[in-house]
Amino acid sequence: MRVLVADGDPASLRALRSAMESAGHECATARDGDSAWEAFLAQSPQVVLVADDLPPTQDGPDGAPARDSSPGEGYGLALCRRIRAHASSGRAYVLVLASRPDEDELAGLRAGADDCLTKPVDAAAIHSRLMVAHRVTALHAELSRYRSALSDRVRTDPLTALSTRLRLSEDLSVLLDRGQRYGERFAVALCSVDGYEDYRVRTGEAAGDRAVQAVARTLTETVRRSDLVYRFGGAEFAVVLPQQAWAGALAAMERVRRSVQALGIEDSASPDSVLTLSVGISVFSPARPISAEDLVAEADQAHSRARSGGTNSVVLAEPDQKVAANEW
Known part of the structure; x- marks a missing residue:
């Protein structure tokens, strides 16, 4: 699968990328909000792993807070919401990597994540979640093909192949x-x-x-x-x-x-x-x-x-x- 990992911690980013690539996944990485969003648009990943404390996108040299984020919130949850609001992006499986258990995991789910894990994350936990992600994304892809075929059917006359x-x-x-x-x-x-x-x-x-x-x-x-x-x-x-x-x-x-x-x-x-x-x-x-x-x-x-x-x-x-x- 195509996986995007967004985390501001260099050591965590390297470990996650190594785990993805060792499992045979195509992996892209990002260390801040801007590059994460650009990578998401460019590569259309099937799975996004995003740290909730991802460094915010800087609007200027004064370190203004990230666009689309709430006060005191890292850009990870804002990125999650942005992905969910992006109509043409398909249905990416989003996994939030929470800095704190319980409270941050709940915030991630409220932002639209499919699942959450608390950092530090071990490789076994990541791989089990990716198995679920593969099944979910495959199901969404099949449903998308069905909806597309149904849409074409109601717009195309079966006898003449003309539009309706x-x-x-x-x-x-x-x-x-x-x-x-x-x-x-x-x-x-x-x-x-x-x-x-x-x-x-x-x-x-x-x-x-x-x-x-x-x-x-x-x-x-x-x-x-x-x-x-x-x-x-x-x-x-x-x-x-x-x-x-x-x-x-x-x-x-x-x-x-x-x-x-x-x-x-x-x-x-x-x-x-x-x-x-x-x-x-x-x-x-x-x-x-x-x-x-x-x-x-x-x-x-x-x-x-x-x-x-x-x-x-x-x-x-x-x-x-x-x-x-x-x-x-």
Whole structure:
């Protein structure tokens, strides 16, 4: 395991490092708060052994007390709390080496340590704690992998491998922030396969799934690499087009509409004899700083008009005459 030992006592530091290395662990050391925190960030140790009386980080030549530490407290407990508060650090196992029994051990646990030992510490006690640390860190790593896989699953549609509504909500939040901060425009398009439910009933579930997969591939292949495609469910999709205004978004989604029609998926009930796509578009711009909810609602209303107006068409949320020339 990767182990960080932080102790201001040179003899104790040497002994602890020797014990770690003799047991086959990769060991880094630090003699004060600053170097301990820097080593922690740089090396992401799985285990941290920190003396509670670690010399404080000096803020200046006058020996001011360490940042994040309480009056009369060494930097060891402050470092422990700092590690626990560092969200991106994973879950390091922290073992506090207490200067005094009982009282200091309790303070270490309150600071977020997983365990405490009273100095001087013998090698057998350290090794037994490291065995526990190995089991705990392995368990946390497995749980982290599980959470990551679960997070990916809820953000990825299993049929098409496209992102889901949850990812759309997250991405729109980022784009809105950039749009408000830097004045960047972007478009949102909602689209669906015309008459899909009836098609699925007539042709069967497998054929319906194949059609959805084919449309999803076409969407991904037709839009720009920087554009983002999502599946809403059924045969409904969303496309986010960064740095696109009305004209660019209209041209892009017309290409998508034609590409879906060109797939030639036979549909006897369609006026075009093949499956087609209806699309609604809305645009965020400095002149129209609307919320994500309103943006999607506008695109959805335009999408509804496209479906009710004859299908196989692209409709803008805002009539052309209401769009200023520099926004078009």
